[in-house]
Amino acid sequence: MTTEEILGRMTDVFRDVLDNDAIELSRETTANDIEEWDSLAHINIIVAIEQEFSLRFDLIDIKPLRNIGEFVDLIERKTS
Amino acid sequence: MTFNSFSYFVFLSIVFFAFQAVAGRYRWLVLLAGSYVFYGFLLQPALLAILGFVTAFSYLAGKRIDRSEAAEKRKNLLFFSVFVNLSILVYCKYLVFLVENINLLAGLFSPGSSIPEVEPMVSIALSFFIFQAISYLADIYFRITEPEPHPGLFALYISFFPKLLQGPIERSGHLLPQLGKPYAFNYDDVRYGLLLFVWGLFLKTVVADRLAYFVDPVYDNVQAYSGIPLIMATYAYAFQLYFDFSGYTNMALGSARIFGISLTQNFKSPYLATSCTDFWRRWHISFSRWILDYIFQPLQMKWRSLGRNGTALALFVTFLLSGVWHGANWTFIAWGMLHGMFLVASTFYKPYQKKIHKILGLEKSSWHTAFQIFLTFNLVCFTYIFFRAADIQDALYIVNNMFNFHSNFLSIQNAGLKDFIIKQILSDNSKYELLILILSLATIFAVKKYNHISLFDKPLLIRWACYYCIFLGILSLHVSAKPNFIYFQF
Numbered sequence: 001m002t003t004e005e006i007l008g009r010m011t012d013v014f015r016d017v018l019d020n021d022a023i024e025l026s027r028e029t030t031a032n033d034i035e036e037w038d039s040l041a042h043i044n045i046i047v048a049i050e051q052e053f054s055l056r057f058d059l060i061d062i063k064p065l066r067n068i069g070e071f072v073d074l075i076e077r078k079t080s
Numbered sequence: 081m082t083f084n085s086f087s088y089f090v091f092l093s094i095v096f097f098a099f100q101a102v103a104g105r106y107r108w109l110v111l112l113a114g115s116y117v118f119y120g121f122l123l124q125p126a127l128l129a130i131l132g133f134v135t136a137f138s139y140l141a142g143k144r145i146d147r148s149e150a151a152e153k154r155k156n157l158l159f160f161s162v163f164v165n166l167s168i169l170v171y172c173k174y175l176v177f178l179v180e181n182i183n184l185l186a187g188l189f190s191p192g193s194s195i196p197e198v199e200p201m202v203s204i205a206l207s208f209f210i211f212q213a214i215s216y217l218a219d220i221y222f223r224i225t226e227p228e229p230h231p232g233l234f235a236l237y238i239s240f241f242p243k244l245l246q247g248p249i250e251r252s253g254h255l256l257p258q259l260g261k262p263y264a265f266n267y268d269d270v271r272y273g274l275l276l277f278v279w280g281l282f283l284k285t286v287v288a289d290r291l292a293y294f295v296d297p298v299y300d301n302v303q304a305y306s307g308i309p310l311i312m313a314t315y316a317y318a319f320q321l322y323f324d325f326s327g328y329t330n331m332a333l334g335s336a337r338i339f340g341i342s343l344t345q346n347f348k349s350p351y352l353a354t355s356c357t358d359f360w361r362r363w364h365i366s367f368s369r370w371i372l373d374y375i376f377q378p379l380q381m382k383w384r385s386l387g388r389n390g391t392a393l394a395l396f397v398t399f400l401l402s403g404v405w406h407g408a409n410w411t412f413i414a415w416g417m418l419h420g421m422f423l424v425a426s427t428f429y430k431p432y433q434k435k436i437h438k439i440l441g442l443e444k445s446s447w448h449t450a451f452q453i454f455l456t457f458n459l460v461c462f463t464y465i466f467f468r469a470a471d472i473q474d475a476l477y478i479v480n481n482m483f484n485f486h487s488n489f490l491s492i493q494n495a496g497l498k499d500f501i502i503k504q505i506l507s508d509n510s511k512y513e514l515l516i517l518i519l520s521l522a523t524i525f526a527v528k529k530y531n532h533i534s535l536f537d538k539p540l541l542i543r544w545a546c547y548y549c550i551f552l553g554i555l556s557l558h559v560s561a562k563p564n565f566i567y568f569q570f
Contacts, residue, residue, distance in 0.1 A: 038361060039368075039372035039376070040357060040361075040372060042377060043377050043380040043381055043384065043391075046381070047384045059378055059381050060151075060221075060222060060223075063222035063223075063224055064222055064223045
């Protein structure tokens, strides 16, 4: 799976969970850039990503992530 | 020495001039010494010792967690260090409550048996700096942040006086880099800090303390009232609490800003929230982020196989604990549970919300938004009944009697209402207080609308006219009773 594919599927998940079709993700996107992406919604996104990519994360995997780029790298590592 | 006391103005001035006078490498020492002196003014040596212990212990524990490579060892170290910090909090803040309730429970099953009662302890600021220490340790464990190598800067991060007593609860990643960076005098920072401080003083001493006139007589003797007075006192309390706490926060932010440090803003127009979830994005933000990041998210992750039920359960437990954090009293626990229940309900309603709004054509209706704000505000006010009442009995009395208008309440046959109107609203003194309140609230709306930062762009004459107005307003209109800040007790 290429980085672009992962980013595309993640964008769909974000749009679906946060109920906002205008969301565009890039490697530099952070939670500060998306109003709906707050502490309450965070784990909902993580769980939806787990289902999308058939993965399982630990809290310790996802807590240090600073932007979408690091999230993509994590998914790449887990799926390879 | 609280922010609204004269001694604090003197203290702040001394620390500021000492901070400017010493060489750059000693500036942290001035702030650290100032913070310990500030806490020492409570005249509670045990609290100072606990502050010192929590600081030293968390500093060493943070280093230890960071040095450990094995995942299991890191986790055990985190649990141990959080356990030690929480034990101190439980011992100082909740032991009396625990013993009372254990004895109550023991009395039910085996009359006469009890464990010895314990003396209540002063626990001012403990829950704030212990929560901050826990967030530091957790962030090191999750590799969000590096441990602070400089013990002095770490001690300052825990004890920095503007946020010591009532927060904001600062994350190490936000505050520590600011404490460590070289300082350069910035006139705009000092000016903005002072204005923020004075504005907070106005909110506290002129508005919040005045609102107490309309709250305390009712809440101190709830059985004497029914119907409208109970509702009005609860609405008044909602604004008293907000102006008290946001006034304090402005004073904390202003005090820090004159040293070039930006603390977290705790409020974002909370009473304009359109749902209870939205309320918690706007109210006591540094605290709500803390409970969501360190309690809710781990629980939600753990229970994610339960789907929406897991999320609901995690929310309920988180807000129950948030109630416990506010104090060892069943009223706070009930307040937390109510918020938990509202958020649980919104978790189950949310998937249908958009569809229902679409069917009813409410999607872009400003009337509907206004209704959502009205409903949320009233739900929040309902929880305040428990937050403010002296005990659960008083709170339940208010809940049972707030809509008890008797048959003809408008004709003032209700003794409680008549008494309330005559004593609290129509007396000469109260009319004057009410007028000041209305003028103050109009000022607050004007300031919110035109944003006080833009004041600095105005001509000198207008700027100084505004400064004098605020200053004279505080001097002439402040409430002289000087009650303490409400969140001081937490």
